[in-house]
Structure formats: structure tokens, C-alpha cells
Amino acid sequence: MARSTTSATAHSCVIGEDMACAHVTPGHTLDLMRRRLAAATPSRWQDALVTAVSGGVAELALLESGRVLRVWNHEAIGSTVVAGDPVALHGVYGVLAAGDSWVSVRELD
Ligand SMILES: [Zn+2]
Numbered sequence: 001m002a003r004s005t006t007s008a009t010a011h012s013c014v015i016g017e018d019m020a021c022a023h024v025t026p027g028h029t030l031d032l033m034r035r036r037l038a039a040a041t042p043s044r045w046q047d048a049l050v051t052a053v054s055g056g057v058a059e060l061a062l063l064e065s066g067r068v069l070r071v072w073n074h075e076a077i078g079s080t081v082v083a084g085d086p087v088a089l090h091g092v093y094g095v096l097a098a099g100d101s102w103v104s105v106r107e108l109d
Contacts, residue, residue, distance in 0.1 A: 001090050027095025027106030029073050035102060038093040045097070048083040053078045057108065058096070060089060071096060071105035 016022035022061050024031040038044075051068065052059040058077045071077075071089065073096075081087060081098045088097040089105070094106045 008021065010042065022076055023074075024104075025106070026104055028074050028104055030102055030104035034093045034095065034104070038090040038095040038102075041092065041094040042089075044092045045090050048081050048087050048089050050087055050098075051083045052083055053081060058105075060087065060096075063088070070108040072108050073103050075107050077105075 013021040013023060021028050023029060024034070024036075026078065046065075047063040048060040049063065050058055051061050054072050056075060056077050057070050058081055059068060059070050060071075070096075073080075077096075080101050080103050081096070085098055089095070089098070091107070094105050094107070096103045
């Protein structure tokens with residue numbers, strides 16, 4: 001039986017030699033370049049409130065537009081944010097800022 005090559009999802013992580021996720025795309029490891037680009041474009045941060053957290057998914061309500069969206073991280077995002085937390089989302093580079101913590105996230109919808 002042939003193995004399907006289409007079953008791999010964007011949620012799968014490739015583990016590198018240091019046992020950390022080897023992806024640097026939004027939702028995976030936040031690399032220095034993306035961190036610097038996000039920091040260099042402060043006008044693109046959007047204030048939001050966390051409305052729900054489940055596994056690697058957090059639901060956010062953007063304060064300015066009222067838009068509700070979900071973001072995903074490859075690890076349990078509940079270790080960084082809980083419902084009710086004020087956060088900032090960088091929509092261009094996929095960074096969620098919660099206090100001093102920056103997490104790489106991918107918008108799901
Ligand atoms: Zn990953």
C-alpha cells in the first residue's frame with residue numbers, strides 16, 4: 001500500500017538536532033529575523049484581548065476593529081496566555097506579544 005504524501009499538515013513539526021522545532025514559519029519557532037522585523041514595524045501591531053484558549057489555538061478579539069480571529073502556535077499557547085489577557089498581534093510577521101513574551105503565531109481565519 002502506498003503511503004499518502006498529502007497527509008502531512010501544517011501542524012507537523014520537524015525536530016532538529018537540538019530537539020527543537022526546525023520551522024521558522026508563523027506558528028513555529030520565532031526566529032531573530034522575524035522578531036527584528038516585527039520590532040521595526042511598530043505601526044502594524046494590533047491590540048487585542050484573548051477570549052479563549054484551547055491547545056495551540058487562541059481566539060483574539062481585536063480592540064480597534066472588533067474582529068475576532070484565531071491564531072495557532074505549535075505548542076500549547078495556554079502556557080503564555082489565558083482568556084482575558086491583553087495582547088498585541090503583529091499581523092504582518094505573525095507575532096503575538098503577551099507581556100514580555102513573544103510567540104510565533106499563524107492566523108487560522
Ligand atoms: Zn513547529
